[in-house]
Amino acid sequence: MAFQLKNIQKQKKKASFFDIDSILKKEISFGASFSNKKKESFYTELYVLLNAGLTLKDALVLLGEEQKKEKDQTLISQIVTDLIAGKNFSEAIEELKEFSSYEYHSLKIGEQTGTLQKVAQELGFFYKRKNEQRRIILSALSYPIVVLCTAFLAILFMLQFVVPMFADIFKQNKVELPWITQKIMVASRLFQEYWGIIIVFIIAIIVLKQILKNKIWYQKYTSQFLLKLPLIGEFIRKVKIAQFTQAITLLTGAKVPLLNGIQLTKKMIGYYPLEIALEKVENDILQGKSLHQSMGNYKIFDKKMVSLIKVADETNQNVTIFKRLTEQYIQEIEYKSKMISATIEPFIILILGVIVATILIAMYLPMFKLSTVIS
Structure with a gap:
């Protein structure tokens, strides 16, 4: 069964496909604080922690503690706070400029299909x-x-x-x-x-x-x-x-x-x-x-x-x-x-x-x- 992409796109209010200039730039860039290399490590380590049996919140807490820069720690802490408040992972990142529409839709689909670990x-x-x-x-x-x-x-x-x-x-x-x-x-x-x-x-x-x-x-x-x-x-x-x-x-x-x-x-x-x-x-x-x-x-x-x-x-x-x-x-x-x-x-x-x-x-x-x- 196909996903209703129009419904997903409506939930993404501020970000849009047209905000992405280049897959080598904005799509894979975390902006000033979260570099491409950090993004690679972030998702790889998130997968390892989820595969080890940790909850998403606990995995993100550990990842936040590993960050060397205060901006990165604050970013992940904000996501954890939103998770505690009842939001999904995709909902927690949708308003953050450090994350692209591509990640939002991918994680959203992972949550809907129960394959978040695989998506990570x-x-x-x-x-x-x-x-x-x-x-x-x-x-x-x-x-x-x-x-x-x-x-x-x-x-x-x-x-x-x-x-x-x-x-x-x-x-x-x-x-x-x-x-x-x-x-x-x-x-x-x-x-x-x-x-x-x-x-x-x-x-x-x-x-x-x-x-x-x-x-x-x-x-x-x-x-x-x-x-x-x-x-x-x-x-x-x-x-x-x-x-x-x-x-x-x-x-x-x-x-x-x-x-x-x-x-x-x-x-x-x-x-x-x-x-x-x-x-x-x-x-x-x-x-x-x-x-x-x-x-x-x-x-x-x-x-x-x-x-x-x-x-x-x-x-x-x-x-x-x-x-x-x-x-x-x-x-x-x-x-x-x-x-x-x-x-x-x-x-x-x-x-x-x-x-x-x-x-x-x-x-x-x-x-x-x-x-x-x-x-």
Whole structure:
């Protein structure tokens, strides 16, 4: 029997699916005090304590005592207080910004089906995989970003201080400058005059992005642009698909009907192409199509994924198949992240090396003329 998701959503007054920007951010983030790693430990240890026979209240009391930060202790104490006052676990967290709608619905279903212990275990696995994904992504991007920022600062330093110093020397000695040197000096002069405007422009872009991020048209066009990028587009798609399979694994493991699992996750990934595809998949299922038949019509889903889901439809092994898909996608994400890192690093170094070399050549070409004038 399917759950009445509309009734559950009505109980969730303040939080909504549209509050979640990204599964790698708000969905798996506890905000300022409760980090992703703490969330992983929280649910894993909660499962262990519940499996050992402790009541939910006693388990949360023990978890609260283990917290090192006062904010975390206060947070869990607040949940315990609400439990004592007669609230369910899901009701106790629904007004807390540290917990997402995903957790609220998962725990709510766990309470309704008597599988709260299983849900806690799956949430622990869920966030463990999320943290692994995030580490993989950061590992792939950290070195190129450091190199890019360092080189960018070096270029700015040269434009701000080195080029003007050479410009004064050339001006004093009335040396005729090559074309490339003139252009570099123009760039240096523009940077000196408008660096404040440049910084304001960058800040304006960041603010505008935050304002537009929930707009449907913005999500549509930015996602289409990113998908077309070599390597990066495919990487992002696989990350989002892996997040979807992880969510379905958790919900089907908690005995949630597959259709309800799709309804719960389609608004939570924060990725427009996947959200639209899942909405169409949901409609197809309601019209009598199987899951694999519907998914096969949309390019965002791999043929390999559709084939395995066909097996799940025929054997009724959704949990096993989606768990296997999640593991495969995580392995592919790790491989692709290493490939992206290995590809981007030399490319960035090459581009920045060309820029720095161009500036140096532009400065040293007039030096030969200058040495002739002096001699």
